Each structure stands twice: as C-alpha cells, then as structure tokens.
Amino acid sequence: MIVERSPILLLGAGGHARACIDVIEQNGQYAIKGLVGTLEEVGSSVLGYPVLGTDLDLPELLESHAAGIVTIGQIKTPEPRIRLFEVLERYACTVQAIVSPNAYVSPHACIGPGTVVLHGAVINAGATVGRNCIINSLALVEHDVTVGDHCHVATGARINSGVQIGDGSFIGSGCSIRQGVTVGRRCIVGMGLAVRRSCGDDVVVR
Numbered sequence: 001m002i003v004e005r006s007p008i009l010l011l012g013a014g015g016h017a018r019a020c021i022d023v024i025e026q027n028g029q030y031a032i033k034g035l036v037g038t039l040e041e042v043g044s045s046v047l048g049y050p051v052l053g054t055d056l057d058l059p060e061l062l063e064s065h066a067a068g069i070v071t072i073g074q075i076k077t078p079e080p081r082i083r084l085f086e087v088l089e090r091y092a093c094t095v096q097a098i099v100s101p102n103a104y105v106s107p108h109a110c111i112g113p114g115t116v117v118l119h120g121a122v123i124n125a126g127a128t129v130g131r132n133c134i135i136n137s138l139a140l141v142e143h144d145v146t147v148g149d150h151c152h153v154a155t156g157a158r159i160n161s162g163v164q165i166g167d168g169s170f171i172g173s174g175c176s177i178r179q180g181v182t183v184g185r186r187c188i189v190g191m192g193l194a195v196r197r198s199c200g201d202d203v204v205v206r
C-alpha cells in the first residue's frame with residue numbers, strides 16, 4: 001500500500017531548518033515542498049529543497065501547500081517564531097507535533113501542534129509540551145514537566161520532574177534544571193548551567 005505523504009512548507013531556511021528536514025524525512029509523514037527564507041536565500045536550495053519565497057509570499061505559498069511548520073531557531077527572543085506561527089494559525093495551516101523516530105515520547109505525554117521533537121530527545125510520562133516548541137536533539141523532558149508555548153529546550157538540556165517552563169523561554173544546551181523548579185515566561189537560561197532556584201518572567205540566567 002502506498003501511503004500519500006502530506007505536503008509541508010518550512011518557515012525558515014537556516015541551520016535549524018536543516019536539522020528539522022532530517023527529522024521530517026525520517027518521520028515520513030510529510031513531503032517537504034520547499035522553504036521560506038530571506039530575500040538572499042530565495043532561489044537557493046537547502047539539502048535539495050528549494051527556497052520558494054520570503055515571508056511576504058506566505059499567503060500564496062500556504063494556499064498551494066496547505067501546511068507549514070516554523071523552522072527558524074530561537075535563542076534570545078521567541079518573537080520571530082511566534083509571528084510565523086501566528087501566520088500559520090491564521091491560515092489554519094498548523095500541523096500536529098513532528099517527532100523524530102529516534103526520539104521517545106511517552107504515550108502519557110501531551111505535545112502541542114507545531115512542535116518538533118528532534119533525534120534522541122526523551123519526553124516522559126505526564127509531561128506537557130506546548131505549541132510551536134523545539135525539543136532539540138538529546139534533550140530530556142522528565143515526567144510531569146510542563147513546557148509552555150514557543151519554548152526552545154536546546155540540545156542535551158535536562159529538565160527534571162515537575163519543572164514548569166513559561167511560554168517563550170529558552171533553556172540552553174546542556175543545562176540541568178532541578179526538579180520542581182519554575183522558570184518564568186520569556187526567560188533565557190544560558191548553556192551548561194545548573195538551575196536550582198525558581199525565577200520569574202523575563203529573566204536571563206547566565
């Protein structure tokens with residue numbers, strides 16, 4: 001039986017897009033139709049897929065390609081990813097979470113639309129991850145953790161049980177967050193840190 005793969009457009013054509021392409025190819029649910037990038041990137045290709053246009057072309061491109069996912073990265077601000085996700089929502093073009101076949105997501109976990117779970121990540125029982133998040137390669141989201149919308153849990157970060165991460169926050173590569181801690185909204189936790197205490201909104205931990 002031939003399974004028809006749904007067409008998908010990638011919003012962002014940089015390094016994170018390349019990592020997402022690998023996940024989408026391995027996941028096998030979607031056929032990548034192309035990417036949206038900067039004006040300079042239009043006409044080039046990324047891992048063999050064409051950069052079809054810029055943000056300005058989105059209405060037209062989404063009409064013909066039906067679904068999209070945000071593939072730009074996020075460290076210092078979630079705003080560009082939020083803006084693009086809102087366009088996808090406006091055109092009813094969001095997709096369910098895309099999970100690498102090399103990740104483990106518990107059937108007792110819940111993941112919002114537009115989120116990408118990359119290779120080697122683990123999301124354990126009772127965890128909730130919001131919309132439009134990046135759970136990057138080798139990240140650990142332990143049991144009963146809540147990650148809000150538009151968050152990036154970077155490569156190899158370890159978020160221990162019961163931690164709550166507010167919307168729009170970035171958790172740097174290799175961080176360890178103590179169980180039960182709350183990290184507010186729009187926080188930036190620098191790479192490699194051990195976070196033992198809770199913090200409010202808009203905090204940069206370095």
Ligand SMILES: CC(C)(COP(=O)(O)OP(=O)(O)OC[C@H]1O[C@@H](n2cnc3c(N)ncnc32)[C@H](O)[C@@H]1OP(=O)(O)O)[C@@H](O)C(=O)NCCC(=O)NCCS
Pocket residue numbers: 075076136154155171172173174188189190191192193205206
């Ligand atoms: C927190 C972060 C965003 C701050 O970036 P920034 O504002 O550009 O600040 P800088 O990198 O210039 O660092 C400013 C100072 O804080 C220190 N600092 C920054 N992050 C730190 C960290 N995680 N641990 C210890 N010190 C840190 C720097 O050494 C520097 O100190 P100095 O002024 O004495 O030289 C950045 O350091 C970081 O961690 N980025 C995320 C990297 C990452 O996880 N990437 C994964 C992508 S998947």
